[in-house]
Amino acid sequence: MRKVVKFGGSSLADSKQFEKVGNIISADESRLYVVPSAPGKRFSKDTKVTDMLIKAYEITVEGGDLGEQLKKIKARYDEIIDGLGLEMTLDDEFATIKENLEKNPYLDYASSRGEYLNGKVLANYLGFEFIDPYETIFFNEEGQLNDYKTNKVLKKRLEEVEHAVIPGFYGQGKDGRVKTFSRGGSDVTGSIVAAAAGVDVYENWTDVSGFLVADPRIVEDPETISTITYRELRELSYMGASVLHEEAIFPVRSKGIPINIRNTNRPQDEGTWIVESTAKKPAYTITGVAGKKGFCSITITQALMNSQIGFGRRVLQAFEESDISFEHMPSGIDTLSVVVHEDEFLLKEQEVMARLHRMTEPDSIEIESDLALIAVVGRGMKSQSGTAARLFAALANANVNIRMIDQGSSELNIIVGVANNDFEAAIRAIYENFVARV
Amino acid sequence: MRKVVKFGGSSLADSKQFEKVGNIISADESRLYVVPSAPGKRFSKDTKVTDMLIKAYEITVEGGDLGEQLKKIKARYDEIIDGLGLEMTLDDEFATIKENLEKNPYLDYASSRGEYLNGKVLANYLGFEFIDPYETIFFNEEGQLNDYKTNKVLKKRLEEVEHAVIPGFYGQGKDGRVKTFSRGGSDVTGSIVAAAAGVDVYENWTDVSGFLVADPRIVEDPETISTITYRELRELSYMGASVLHEEAIFPVRSKGIPINIRNTNRPQDEGTWIVESTAKKPAYTITGVAGKKGFCSITITQALMNSQIGFGRRVLQAFEESDISFEHMPSGIDTLSVVVHEDEFLLKEQEVMARLHRMTEPDSIEIESDLALIAVVGRGMKSQSGTAARLFAALANANVNIRMIDQGSSELNIIVGVANNDFEAAIRAIYENFVARV
Structure with missing residues (x-):
């Protein structure tokens, strides 16, 4: 059994969440490749690191001074590094980011740095190799994923390492610049990595224990869906029941790899399995x-x-x-x-x-x-x-x-x-x- | 109150049926204008006069002798004339038909003669004037009803007479030849006459006591619909519940004239009212x-x-x-x-x-x-x-x-x-x- 595991922003929001992620990885040696998002909110009024980076970009464009904003962002990572007791700094990385933003600012570069930096920290914490998607995930001229090239390069790179951290959300555009997927795109990266590595399961760890039968804002404490087909998922998410990035489905689906939605805060829950088809009788007439x-x-x-x-x-x-x-x-x-x-x-x-x-x-x-x-x-x-x-x-x-x-x-x-x-x-x-x- | 009454083929199939029709007309002096079909079947294996006429046409085209077939047709009318004790013959009419069919045979002419002859007999029986639709109902170049001309000519002609019989099913084509509506087209003629005369009701007499809620071949002895809107009728008839010719609806509907479907064999039944709209509560949730x-x-x-x-x-x-x-x-x-x-x-x-x-x-x-x-x-x-x-x-x-x-x-x-x-x-x-x- 081989797995790709992707963790969402709230699963990696601070050092406490990183510890949960570390425990999850070490609990199952089949969890080979890890795709992290950028640190998310620690509490409801908190700001996601990606939004802080977008603000940094806006400051640059408006000719302001980046220093203060980058310091705030670095503090988020330093809390994680210190909390985990890691022996590393991101000083060089932040110096490069500052230089690049001042010289040649563009949104995709700025907003992708949250995943990049989080990947560096996570790789260090787990003792896994860091693989930069800038060198392994490619877009074509129309701005869409270049399936063929990505799969070829990424597959080869993954074959060289037993364990790796591959940051989500971005890759390399046809013009040689960093290019991101749309927001929430780390789900897509996880799916692309799972497809390239040809694993058995794509685990997508988030802050809910899977898909719910109905919207919890309408129905009190709704049941979790234990198994859902891609088709059903697509139909429900079209109608607004969204947890997973839509484009995240296609790479794994085409390879017949099931997705398992899991809850970082409740790893004991089985979550929701998303499968091509199943002989498993559904628990209820409606999914x-x-x-x-x-x-x-x-x-x-x-x-x-x-x-x-x-x-x-x-x-x-x-x-x-x-x-x-x-x-x-x-x-x-x-x-x-x-x-x-x-x-x-x-x-x-x-x-x-x-x-x-x-x-x-x-x-x-x-x-x-x-x-x-x-x-x-x-x-x-x-x-x-x-x-x-x-x-x-x-x-x-x-x-x-x-x-x-x-x-x-x-x-x-x-x-x-x-x-x-x-x-x-x-x-x-x-x-x-x-x-x-x- | 002024009415146009149309009688279907089975209502005028023989002299007994003609008597019923006569009683219906004389029972209500508001029944001013009468539109007859050709004599229909007297029993289930019987042949309709229109079909006999079509056969006569086919015989002519194949170069055969018309005599025998026309004699059979004439016998149908003679039974009616004799049964009612009328002092009239159709000798001249049949001579003309024979001549025309031999000289210049065409289907519309042949098949329209059933109504024409039945109109002659009915007018004589009722003592009403005979109005030939060849002179009052007109088609345009596309073969569709010429609304404007028909309405103008027919209206003027009807104003000249208090009572009249106007045969159904045909009129005059743009080329000066007789032209028929599609089979069942006497319903359309009745509707056109009702619209031109501006009457209050278009009574359509047939051999059923109105529209049924469901197909009697599927449901045993279904209820009759007492009131149905044009919209509902159109929807049901589109799905196969057909009693009335579809095009028969438009002329009266555009003038706001209701249609009353009645049963010649059970004149005591109220039949079905077809109306534009009604405040009448329907008997059942479904019509x-x-x-x-x-x-x-x-x-x-x-x-x-x-x-x-x-x-x-x-x-x-x-x-x-x-x-x-x-x-x-x-x-x-x-x-x-x-x-x-x-x-x-x-x-x-x-x-x-x-x-x-x-x-x-x-x-x-x-x-x-x-x-x-x-x-x-x-x-x-x-x-x-x-x-x-x-x-x-x-x-x-x-x-x-x-x-x-x-x-x-x-x-x-x-x-x-x-x-x-x-x-x-x-x-x-x-x-x-x-x-x-x-």
């Missing part, structure tokens, strides 16, 4: 429920609509020409509703309406706003008949009016539209019925 | 349920589909370019299903699949066949919460698996996809739950 507010639906009515080939396409084209993506397009007999993000739509409302009128010559168009979408997701729904009955009974009992339903042949999810006002009640009713009372 | 077998769904899966503006449009365009109309497009998060008529799709399956692959580069495409669609329709569904719960509970109890659900914001209908095999069971379960057990 999860998630949703988002702030949609609206534009309902176009036209008699004999179905006999006009191209009607639906023209409707979608009207939205496309205004650069508005649609979420769903439920249709009746002479009606067709297009569900879109309300804020995106409102900016171009009149333009879209004019286009729709011109392109489809409808009998009428009605706009309904304040719509929330809820995705009820589960691989167990397919085999369990009566899921729809149970779902709509739960919603009816909670006095939630259904404003839209969309279920295609995948049978992996049902999308329900409700009023924004009914959103929380609907989520709770679904959780109660499918999970809490089971 | 009707109808459906069709023979659909299939093509499910396209692609990760991060929603972030690609234009994806849905391209999918629909692929179908459009193969000239295939789609019925519904339910979508999940990374999937999108297109529901189409199976027979239409199978003819062009490989062409469409190639186009879809080329235009959308999907992760996978799956085809699921043997899908039946069911529309549960009712203006009462909007105000009644829990309709979806009730519907899916009924289906779950009947062990029907749901393969698709589509409900947009109109809330006037829910579309459910089930396996062809489950179709009848599903319809019965819905009827039982929403109507029979109430």
Whole structure:
């Protein structure tokens, strides 16, 4: 068994957290390669080191003096170094950063230094080799990961060492400058390292014990999902249930490597396994429920609509020409509703309406706003008949009016539209019925 | 109160039926204008006069002798004339028809003569004036009704007479030849006459006491719908619950004239009222349920589909370019299903699949066949919460698996996809739950 382990910012926020990480690594000798984030918040009003670095960059651009800000940042690392009793300093590294920022400041360089420095400290603490992603992870001209080159170089480099720390979040751009992934991108680095090393598991350590069946801000103390497929995860995270960076899925998924989400503060919890597919029976009919507010639906009515080939396409084209993506397009007999993000739509409302009128010559168009979408997701729904009955009974009992339903042949999810006002009640009713009372 | 009354073929199949029609007309002096079909079947293996006329046309085209066939047709009318004791013959009319068919045979002329002759007999029987639609109903170059001219000429002509018989089914084409509506087109004529005369009611007399809540071939002795809106009717008839010719709705609907479907054989029944809108509370939550077998769904899966503006449009365009109309497009998060008529799709399956692959580069495409669609329709569904719960509970109890659900914001209908095999069971379960057990 070989593993890549990635630790999030809160798992490495101070020396106490570093000790937990050290214990986790030493508890399992299969944890070979470690991908750290930059130190995160130690308490809710704290500032992440990455944000401190971004501020340092802003100070430079505005022609200010970097000294004070870099001192604050260095203090974060010195607390860790001192707390762990390490014999090292980051004096040289900070001197280089200061020099580079003063000579040639750019955001990606500045914001990537948090991971770089944390990787140096962690490598020293663990006694692992430090591998700089600047030399092993590459982007192409379009700013996307250069899969081929990265995999080739990184794989070779990892073969040379038994243990290593590879900082997350950045790599080398086509122009030779440091380039970062989007925020939260250390998840992506972990996935790339796991794929290149061809390990058996990608452990992603964070501050929660895995994915929850429902949003804890809505449902009190929801259950953890023990196993979720990539597909289910993607569907739930699309609807707002986010723990993992979306792009982090693809590298490991393509290699068939499962992800195990773990809690640094509760290493005894098994966390959530994210897998390609599983014969494991899900604990509940639904794997999860998630949703988002702030949609609206534009309902176009036209008699004999179905006999006009191209009607639906023209409707979608009207939205496309205004650069508005649609979420769903439920249709009746002479009606067709297009569900879109309300804020995106409102900016171009009149333009879209004019286009729709011109392109489809409808009998009428009605706009309904304040719509929330809820995705009820589960691989167990397919085999369990009566899921729809149970779902709509739960919603009816909670006095939630259904404003839209969309279920295609995948049978992996049902999308329900409700009023924004009914959103929380609907989520709770679904959780109660499918999970809490089971 | 002024009415236009239209009688279907079975209402005028023989002299006994003509007597019923006569009684209906004389029972209500507001029945001013009468639109007859051609004589229909007197018993189940009987041949409709229109079909006999089409055969006569075919005989002519093949160079055969018309005499025998026209004699058979004339016998149908003579039975009526003799049965009613009318003092008239159709000798001249049949001579003209024979001459015209021999000189210049064309299908529309031949098939329209059933109504023409029946109009002559009915006018004589009722003592009403005969108005030939050849002189009052006009088509444009595209073969569609010339609304403006028809309305102007017909209106003027109707103002000149208190009572009249206007045969259904045909009018005058732009080329000066007789032109018919599609089969069942007498319903359209009735609607056009009602609109031109500006009457209060368009009575459409047939051999059933109105529209039924469900298909009587599936549900035993279903209830009659007492009041249905044009919208509801359109939705149910689209799904196969057909009594009225579709195009018959538009002329009266645009003038706000309600249609009353009545039964010639049971004039005491109130039948079904078709109205624009009504404050009348519906008897049941659903107004009707109808459906069709023979659909299939093509499910396209692609990760991060929603972030690609234009994806849905391209999918629909692929179908459009193969000239295939789609019925519904339910979508999940990374999937999108297109529901189409199976027979239409199978003819062009490989062409469409190639186009879809080329235009959308999907992760996978799956085809699921043997899908039946069911529309549960009712203006009462909007105000009644829990309709979806009730519907899916009924289906779950009947062990029907749901393969698709589509409900947009109109809330006037829910579309459910089930396996062809489950179709009848599903319809019965819905009827039982929403109507029979109430």
